Structures are given as C-alpha cells and as structure tokens.
Amino acid sequence: MGATVKNFIKQLGLPRLIILALFIALCITAVVLKQDFGLISSDVIRRFGMFGVLALAMIPSIQCGTGPNFALPIGVICGLLGALITIEFGLTSPALGRGFISAVLIALPFAVASGLVYGMLLNRIKGSEMLVATYTGFSIVSFMQIGWVTLPFNHPEMVWPIGKGLRVTIALDSSYGGVLNNFMAFYIGGTKIPTGLLLFFFGSCFIVWLFSRSKAGIALRAAGDNPRFAAASGIDVDKNRIIGTVLSTVIGAIGIIVYSQSYGFLSLYLDPLYMAFPAVAAVLIGGASTRKARISHAIIGVFLFQGILTVALPVANQMFPEGNLSEVLRMIVQNGIILYALTKVGGEA
C-alpha cells in the first residue's frame, strides 16, 4: 500500500501533487467563504475553452520532438493578422461566423508559411529549441510592434482616431466577439455552459487525435520519440519536425482567434509576448514532459491551471482586497512547473 502510494506520487511528481492540493484547497476555501458558485464555475469553463486551443498547440510540437512550443507568439501573430484583415475588409457576415471562420481561413496561409520557415530554423538548432524558440517569439512580437504601427490598416474601429497605427486593444463587439461562447449556450443552475466554445475545443482535440492515429501522425511521433530509430526505419525526421511545427503554429493561430472571441478583444503590441508560458505550463501540469505529451494532458492541464487561477481570484480578493494575489500565484505556479519539467530533461554530462 505504502509502496503504491509512493510510486503514484513519484509518477505524478511532487509539483503536480502540490498543484492538485492547491486546487482542492482553493475550492474548499471558496465554499467556506460563500463565493457565488455559479459565477466561478461559469468562469472556469469559459477560461478552460478560451485557453484550451492554445495549450493544444503544444501537443504536436512536443510529439514531433521539438519540445514545448515557446515560439507560440508566431502563431498568435498569424491569428491576429487573420482577425485584423477580416475586420479591415468587413468579412463579418453571419455566414462566416461573423468573421470567425474568415479570420481562421485568412490566418491559415500565414501560419503555414511561418511554421515552415520556423520549422527549418528549428532543424538547425536541435538541442536548444526551447531557448531559441523563446527568443524567436520575443523577437517576432517586438518586430510586429513596428508592424502594427506601419501596416496600412484603415478601419476606424481599429486605428487610433488621432495619430498612426492600430490600437492596443480592438473590441470585437461588431465582429466575432463571443460568437462561440454564445452559440447554443445554456444555463445549469447558475452555471453558463458555452456550448459552442466547448464543442470547438473538443472538436479540435478530436481532429488532433485523429491526425495522431493516421500514418502521418504515427511517423511524427516516431520521429519525436526516438529520432535515430525513426531515421533507421526510413522516416524523414527533419520533415516530420517541420510538420509538427507547422501544425503547432496553425493551432496557435486558431487558438488566439478562439481566445480573442471569448475575451472580446484583440490585444496587440506587447500582449502576445508571454502568451506561450501559460500554455506550456498547462500541458506540463496536465502530465506532459518536454518529450512526451498526450491530448488528455492538454485537457486536464488547462482545466487545472485555469481552474486554480479562476477560483483563486475571488478568494484572494476577499482575503487581500488590494494587490493581485491571483496574478502572483499564476507566476509562481506557471514558472514553477516549467522549471520542474526542465530539471527532468536530463543533463548532457
């Protein structure tokens, strides 16, 4: 009995156990403090769907062997471009999901192209993917700051009334804001179930799962699991790494569009800078490592991570009315789990 418990803890990892305990403790505190259960659970579900697709983007990149995609901002930028172009040309008819579908479709070619280029880059720097990815993401985001000022967007809802460039946040009320959240939404008790959002997220998971069962998906995982063995059995490892990167970038682009429709705003400039970290942390919390990940890891991880943050918010506000304890908690949990995963990578010497 003792041995199995020990084994279970070892398999789960101490940090995950702490996080799980924290989540349960927070839930109990919320009940004790008589928080509005409906409001909190609605929020947990909404944020679960909102961040889900972004976390899902980590799965193909981990599976193909390039590690968690710290360069997620590349995909995010592509998604933002898709959304911006959609609004600029007014492709927001109800048939196009009030712009949601058109944004996804426009983002796709950008994401595929940049994923290809980025995948080729990753093939030259094997072994240091995470670090280089982080700074590639940072560089792209800071470069696109110049882009947001200089690109020829003119739509009055997006540009500053005076001066040059796009606004920092762009409201999506007149386009696809909330389109998934409100699709067939219903209430159980006080809890709002955003059916469209959940359907979309689980649908995306299902598609990624289907892909991983296909011949291409199996080759991809083989290339990631054991590159030498894969190469020996005739799998082009480099090509599969590129496929994984493209997939991850594409899912990232779709992810930010889903995120923004739930958030109600597009946020530009420095906001995408740290986008990758919560997504990476989520899959790691769900049980993934930097080398192995399953779709269930993304689902469980996002639920736990966003669950903690959402429940912590009202609880922390009641205990410490000033100061953002929830944000501090996010920083500690998020970076703590990434550090833990890094210590498990295994050193060179």
Add this chain to the structure above:
Amino acid sequence: MAEVSKVVVNKTDKSDSKNAIKRFLVDSSVPVLFVIVCLLGVYFSKLPMLYIVNELMTRITRNAFLVLALIIPVIAGLGLNFGIVIGAMAGQFAIIAVKHWHIGGFAGFMACIALSTPMAILFGILTAKLLNRTKGQEMISSMIAGFFATGIYQFILLFLVGTLIPMKDEVLVLTRGIGITNTIDLSKGGNLTYSLDNLLKLPLFEVLAAASVAALIIILINFYMQRKNGREYSHFKLAWRILLCIGIFATSFYIISAKSPLRTVKLPIATTVAILALCLFNSLILKTKLGQDFRTIGQDLHIAKISGIDVDRTRQIAVVISTILAAWGQIIFLQNIGTLSTYGSHVQVATFAIAAILLGGASVTKATNGQAILGVILFHTLFIVSPKAGNNLFGEAQIGEFFRAFVAYGVIGVALGLHAWKKTVVIRKK
C-alpha cells in the same frame, strides 16, 4: 621535392591569413554593424552632442557593473546568466530594508551592499543547485528561474510584509498595512540617490586626458619589460593601443582647449573605480586556480570531471559570484536612477544586460571586459537616439522605441540561434 613543400607552405600561409581576416569579420560583425547603426542614429536624431555625451556618461556608469556581472558564468560554460535578475532582487530587498532604517548617504549605500551580499549568496546557491540539475539547458532554466523568483519576490513584498514579516512604515508600506508601495523615492528620508556617484565628480575629459597619458606610460613600460625578458610582444597590438591612447588624449585636449561645452560633462569617479575594479577582478580571477577551473569546465565538462575538478561546486561558485555582482550592480543602478520601482526595476535587467554584452561582440561561450564596455556604449547610444531618430525618419517616435526593443530581443535571439547552430554542426562533425 623542396619546391612542392614550399608551395604547400605558401598555400597554408595564405589561407591562414585569409582565415584570420574572415574570423575577425565574423567575430566582430555584430559590433561593427551596430557602430554603424548607432552613428546613423546619432546623425538622424539631430540631438546636441552635449546631451548625448552627458546622457551616455550617466547610463554607462549606471549599467556597466551589471553587464560585467555576466562574464564569469560565460567563462564557466553556463552561458548568459539570465539569473542576474535574482541578484538584482537581492539588491532591491537590501535597499528597501535600508530605506526602512533611514540610513542615507554613503553609509546607506554600504549598508545596502553589506545587506544584499548574504542574500545574493543564498539566492546564488539556490540558482546554482537548479542549474546543476539542468545541465545543457542553463540559459532557459535561469530565465524561467528569474520569472519564478519574480513571483516569489512579489509574494513576499506584497503579501508577507505586514502579515508574517512585521514592518511598520508609513512611507514604504501601503495604507492597508500589508505590502510595499509600488515606487520608493530613494532621495527622501535617508538620501540614497547618487550616494555613490556624488562622492567625487571630476570633469570627464580632464580625467580622460590624464588617464590616457598614464595608460600610455604603462603600456610603454610594459613593452620594455616584456622585451627585456625576451618575450614576444605583438606589434600590431602595441601600435593599436598607443594609437587609441593618443586618440583619446588628442580629443580630450581639443575639447578642453577649444572650450567646447562638452568639457562640462562630469564623471562620477567612485562609480568608475568600482567598474574598473570589477574589470580587474574579472581578468585577475582567470589567473588563479579557480579561474583556470572555470575555463576548463567551460571548455569541456567531461574532461574537467575526469581531471578531478568538482564541476558542480565550481559552477556554483561562478553563479554565486555573478549573483552577488548583480546585486551590487542593481544597487549602483538604482542609486543613480533615484527611484525604486518595487515590482518593475529588476524585470528587464537581464534582457538589457545580455543584449548589451552581445552587441559588444560577446557570444554564449566567449565574453570579455572590453566587449561588455563596448556593448554598454552601443546599447545605450541606441537607447538615447532611437526615439528621436525614429521621429525624424518616420514621423513617429514610437517606431524608434519599438526598434530598440526589437534590437534587444532580436540580437539575443540571433546570438542564441547561431550558438545552437554551431553546436549541432560540431556534433555532426564528430
């Protein structure tokens, strides 16, 4: 036969010199490029020279110590230490405590140094423990460790102060009695502002003129001593150094004698001495047994281990030294700035310091004092001129600001990418 060998020798000679030029261009392509970018920026910004020199002087003396704190981990093979953020936090903890006790002036400054050191040692040991468990991924680990530590730092200062840590201070603690305020004015209640800078200030160009003469004399004496001992001495190096000294002297002399407004620029002597002392420390430590160990583990962990070096311990010492220096560097930085942004001052420290040293031509595996100083000059020139240059060129100051942010991140990205690429090429060759 003789002819054949001659030809071969000639060939290698030629390709060697060709390689040397190529290597020089590759090695210093980044600084050369950014010298050009900076000069263009200075030209297009149309800022008065006095302003630029004054501003640059302040920024170099403010920031150089932090950048120099990066060198030892690079030599010890830990790469660029993003963990100096953690050292900076130790410095800030110390400043808050010293502000609380109202110790001002140079005594206050020394109190900050004394108080930050044990904290920095502790933080350094913890960071090193982590980095020893993540060999091969030190840089990303130290970066994430910085983020993680920022979370802990905020938790301590926002929620533990006033609850677990008893502290009553009307100025420093928020009105509800828990947590430290967002900004702390260092000049009020025990003045820490310029506590090091204002110890002694002399006109910059007079100091430069005197220093260049002194340097020239030292170089010449050194040259004769070396020749007397029959050691080889690179004439190219000698000529280059003498020219540099004469150049500095001539410019300084011209500025003083022409009564140019630039002669009013003043140099904080104590801060400069601290920076020079750190440069000296960085180069002297390499001559010790410890420094040689740093080098050996920097070159090859495996060989270092076989030759009996306690790798983990040596790496730990390197990280601790860097963390302490970062704490001191942050204190020097903040006494010049004059306000501590409690939750923001440390955040960008590593990014900016690393971008600076890379602009100076350093890489993940090689960094020198000269590169650090050159890098600080280039980085801050870019910082000063780019908003104005952006405004004059594009009619938008923002573009210049965004450009310098892009340079900071971009240069790190490119340097890390190149390093990783080289590593895979080496592995493939093996």
